[in-house]
Amino acid sequence: MIKLGVNIDHVATVRQARRTVEPDPVAAAVLCELAGAHGITAHLREDRRHMQDRDLEILRRTVRTRLNLEMAVADEIVSFAERIRPDSVCLVPEKREEITTEGGLNVVGGEKAIRKCVERLRRAGIVVSIFVDPVEEQIRASGQCGADFIELHTGRYADAKSARERLSEMEKLASMGEFAHGMGLRVNAGHGLTYGNVRPVLRIPHLEELNIGHSIISRAILVGMERAVRDMLELLRLGPEDL
Ligand code: PXP
Numbered sequence: 001m002i003k004l005g006v007n008i009d010h011v012a013t014v015r016q017a018r019r020t021v022e023p024d025p026v027a028a029a030v031l032c033e034l035a036g037a038h039g040i041t042a043h044l045r046e047d048r049r050h051m052q053d054r055d056l057e058i059l060r061r062t063v064r065t066r067l068n069l070e071m072a073v074a075d076e077i078v079s080f081a082e083r084i085r086p087d088s089v090c091l092v093p094e095k096r097e098e099i100t101t102e103g104g105l106n107v108v109g110g111e112k113a114i115r116k117c118v119e120r121l122r123r124a125g126i127v128v129s130i131f132v133d134p135v136e137e138q139i140r141a142s143g144q145c146g147a148d149f150i151e152l153h154t155g156r157y158a159d160a161k162s163a164r165e166r167l168s169e170m171e172k173l174a175s176m177g178e179f180a181h182g183m184g185l186r187v188n189a190g191h192g193l194t195y196g197n198v199r200p201v202l203r204i205p206h207l208e209e210l211n212i213g214h215s216i217i218s219r220a221i222l223v224g225m226e227r228a229v230r231d232m233l234e235l236l237r238l239g240p241e242d243l
Helices: 009-016 025-034 053-062 075-084 111-123 136-144 155-159 163-182 214-223 225-238
Strands: 003-007 039-043 067-071 088-091 127-132 149-153 186-190 207-212
Touching: 003 186, 003 214, 003 225, 009 025, 009 039, 009 214, 025 039, 025 053, 025 225, 039 053, 053 067, 053 075, 067 075, 075 111, 088 111, 088 149, 111 127, 111 136, 127 136, 136 163, 149 163, 155 163, 163 186, 207 214, 214 225
Parallel strands: 003 039, 003 207, 039 067, 067 088, 088 127, 127 149, 149 186, 186 207
Antiparallel strands: none
């Protein structure tokens, strides 16, 4: 079965709306794990708009599955990762004005800094993934930077306005899954996935794990975290569905 990593950033977003102590993403992570999630993902942004250092420090000690830290290629955050040692990191682009991560990391052209960052993280025993658009050059460059995984950006598939566009985005994801595997890279995917659009994505060849945040946390607000996670796991268990 394809694994589910739950991105719990939005729990911290609600807390930061009042700069208070609730809801606590650490409690959310426990509930996700009790419901069967295979991993917990959190993005420590340079602007600390949702997750705080304290959250990652406690999650590192409490997460019993796997802790995946999303982060920018930024010296301060690399040092933080070296200190707390998440099981894995996913390198993402970060812009102050964005609402969420808007696309894959531009690895082509940034190889020197990215390779240095990957080396530091791998030396600390951390598995490294790079969030990329389903584009051959970006995947090739990710491999050349020494990444273990790529995480295919599914945002354009999720945002497709027509059945034809959706199919074309799905085909790109599938062929880039194959291409990455051929380069010796392991394959994850995520962004914009929902209960309604997740099953076709399960067809991506060599896919190991999906990272899903917004849709699960949105449902959790209404029906509770455990039920929201179990509902998503059930879809993954059902397997691929045709578009
Ligand atoms: N993967 C990456 C690299 C992300 O940056 C995000 C959003 O933080 C996700 C997956 C999850 O996206 P969503 O919240 O749309 O499910």
